[in-house]
Amino acid sequence: MGANTSSKPPVFDENEEVTFDHFEILRAIGKGSFGKVCIVQKNDTKKMYAMKYMNKQKCVERNEVRNVFKELQIMQGLEHPFLVNLWYSFQDEEDMFMVVDLLLGGDLRYHLQQNVRFQEGTVKLFICELALALDYLQGRHIIHRDMKPDNILLDDHGHVHITDFNIATILTKGMQVTTIAGTKPYMAPEMFNSTKSTGYSFAVDWWSLGITAYELLRGRRPYHIRSNTSTNEIAHVFRTATVMYPAAWSKEMMSLLKKKGRLNCDPTFELEEMILESKPLHKKKKRLAKKEKDTNKSCSSQGCRLQKHLESLQRDFIVFNREKMRRHHNEIQENITLTQTKDPEEEDNQNNNL
Known part of the structure; x- marks a missing residue:
């Protein structure tokens, strides 16, 4: 060789x-x-x-x-x-x-393209886990700005993980963001209307999470917006579109871990x-x-x-x-623990020697 x-x-x-x-x-x-x-x-x-x-x-x-x-x-x-x-x-x-x-579980976009329809209970679990992650990011003043199935990966136990911080931004305290960034079908209305005087904040990530959850349940998004849809068209969609909510979400069984054991890519x-x-x-x-x-x-x-x-x-x-x-x-924690657990008698003897 x-x-x-x-x-x-x-x-x-x-x-x-x-x-x-x-x-x-x-x-x-x-x-x-x-x-x-x-x-x-x-x-x-x-x-x-x-x-x-x-x-x-x-x-x-x-x-x-x-x-x-x-x-x-x-x-x-x-x-x-x-x-x-x-x-x-x-x-x-x-x-x-x-x-x-x-x-190795693949991203959620991959599974949608494989015609997977997630059970409502599964989507609820995803929302809970993603909400904890977004809350963590918000606590560190970070807006992800690109929440979508493509950027949510599954591990081999079926838990979700947010990836791709390429367009994430750190929000300065008391300020709002004004730059337009993200993937149009998942962007909140205020992102398209942002100006120097009126921007947007952490709420845009929660909007994107809502769009994603809807798409996971129905297999399509609530609004007919594409990446090439103009800003004016998008504004018209938000003003006029009626979001359809099925009386009962699909009961079709589709296991998340069905493809476990092989790479989903x-x-x-x-x-x-x-x-x-x-x-x-x-x-x-x-x-x-x-x-x-x-x-x-x-x-x-x-x-x-x-x-x-x-x-x-x-x-x-x-x-x-x-x-x-x-x-x-x-190492720092071990040193602190050693200091805190030091024998008081030994410490007194050292002080007497001094």
């Missing part, structure tokens, strides 16, 4: 920074406009995660660097059982990496990553080594400008390690 093949995993110092080398790439599971997602296993703990990696050059070219940094800033301060939590963030010359909880992503992908992960080391050799070559003014942006990104990127943060927190 090759000189590097070994049955023994490499040994890593727990105090060193986590990098791409700490993980084994298992398979690709999804892709976006400039980011891709794969399943990875950490070499030392054997724990599995989802790893999102974003091409730096594409992020710079599409002016998405600020959004990525904001997402990292928000996610490193969050930890909740019904969120997709960030564990590590790191970078190399080509990509930025975010390692998060691995959830499109397997073509795997083929794209390994066959069609121009810069696959498994060839990264060779590619970066070659790139290093070419750094001394002259570049055009446009290329040099891009290089300056990439260097700025490299410098400002937020590195995060939840594992290390937890160890540090546990």
